[in-house]
Amino acid sequence: MVTMVLPYYIPIMLNCTGKRCVVVGGGQIAERKVTALIASSADTVVISPLLTPHLMSCYEKGQIHWIERGYREGDLQGAFLAYAVTDDVQVNRAVVAEAEYRAVPVNDASDGTRGSFITPASLRRGGLIVAVSTSGAGPAVSKRLCQEVDAMFGEHYEAYIDFLGKMRMQIKERVADQDKRQRLFKKLAEMDLLTQIREERFRPWSVEEMTSWIDTYREE
Ligand SMILES: C[C@@]1(CC(=O)O)c2cc3[nH]c(cc4nc(cc5[nH]c(cc(n2)[C@H]1CCC(=O)O)[C@@](C)(CC(=O)O)[C@@H]5CCC(=O)O)C(CC(=O)O)=C4CCC(=O)O)c(CCC(=O)O)c3CC(=O)O
Numbered sequence: 001m002v003t004m005v006l007p008y009y010i011p012i013m014l015n016c017t018g019k020r021c022v023v024v025g026g027g028q029i030a031e032r033k034v035t036a037l038i039a040s041s042a043d044t045v046v047i048s049p050l051l052t053p054h055l056m057s058c059y060e061k062g063q064i065h066w067i068e069r070g071y072r073e074g075d076l077q078g079a080f081l082a083y084a085v086t087d088d089v090q091v092n093r094a095v096v097a098e099a100e101y102r103a104v105p106v107n108d109a110s111d112g113t114r115g116s117f118i119t120p121a122s123l124r125r126g127g128l129i130v131a132v133s134t135s136g137a138g139p140a141v142s143k144r145l146c147q148e149v150d151a152m153f154g155e156h157y158e159a160y161i162d163f164l165g166k167m168r169m170q171i172k173e174r175v176a177d178q179d180k181r182q183r184l185f186k187k188l189a190e191m192d193l194l195t196q197i198r199e200e201r202f203r204p205w206s207v208e209e210m211t212s213w214i215d216t217y218r219e220e
């Protein structure tokens with residue numbers, strides 16, 4: 001019998017804004033990783049002798065830096081995050097080795113188990129992120145499951161998440177007592193707004209409505 005032990009991955013949400021993220025390789029897979037980095041306003045550096053037309057247009061628009069050559073040891077200096085996404089397994093291995101030496105988190109697209117992190121399939125609704133991973137066992141399945149979840153979550157989730165964020169801010173501003181805050185957050189999470197959202201009856205609250213809700217429930 002073949003036994004396969006998958007790594008026990010820890011899911012995290014990484015804030016790459018303004019951070020130097022180095023992508024080694026400029027092909028189709030690099031394109032996927034770079035698209036996410038650009039969206040996150042990372043300081044994205046692509047090292048590759050060639051770029052896909054899409055990556056070239058990102059470069060022309062000033063969305064990425066491009067180092068037009070093959071990878072060299074030392075390229076990960078000052079990196080916050082690294083992706084080894086060339087079609088040359090040896091190069092990807094060398095990138096991973098340098099990343100390990102420099103303690104930079106690294107993704108190896110040609111062998112998930114070699115890098116320190118893998119990329120889940122994901123969907124967004126404003127601040128809501130749903131990420132799906134199979135720990136590398138079946139990336140295409142991650143993609144399909146994510147599409148299924150995508151179909152379950154209507155566009156209205158964006159308004160809901162926006163509402164949650166604003167309410168949380170109001171509660172933090174107005175309620176100093178830790179226990180009271182906790183109770184309000186719990187109450188907020190329990191409110192059946194999702195039914196309203198699904199039935200398209202959800203209407204964003206005004207600040208006055210938010211503060212009056214807080215005042216009503218803070219002493220319970
Ligand atoms: C380990 C991981 C490392 C990483 O890249 O982070 C990895 C590795 C590999 N993928 C391979 C193949 C494919 N990958 C996809 C698609 C996606 N792959 C993604 C992630 C990951 N892929 C990480 C694990 C994720 C997890 O399971 O949790 C997604 C989710 C996110 C993204 O890439 O951004 C993205 C969907 C994006 C979307 O939703 O659209 C498809 C399907 C398609 O492209 O339609 C195929 C072909 C079908 C197949 O092979 O299953 C191969 C074999 C290469 C070869 O043949 O040599 C390897 C190498 C290996 O097996 O280690």
Ligand SMILES: NC(=O)C1=CN([C@@H]2O[C@H](COP(=O)(O)OP(=O)(O)OC[C@H]3O[C@@H](n4cnc5c(N)ncnc54)[C@H](O)[C@@H]3O)[C@@H](O)[C@H]2O)C=CC1
Nearest residue numbers: 025026027028029030047048050070071086087091109110
């Ligand atoms: N993680 C994933 O979802 C998937 C991963 N893969 C893996 O990812 C690898 C890359 O796939 P694609 O992007 O489709 O390949 P591709 O052939 O489109 O692109 C390869 C890129 O690597 C660059 N490159 C080659 N040697 C280099 C070097 N020494 N230094 C810097 N850049 C160099 C090339 O210029 C090219 O831009 C595949 O070989 C495969 O192992 C493949 C499919 C899915």
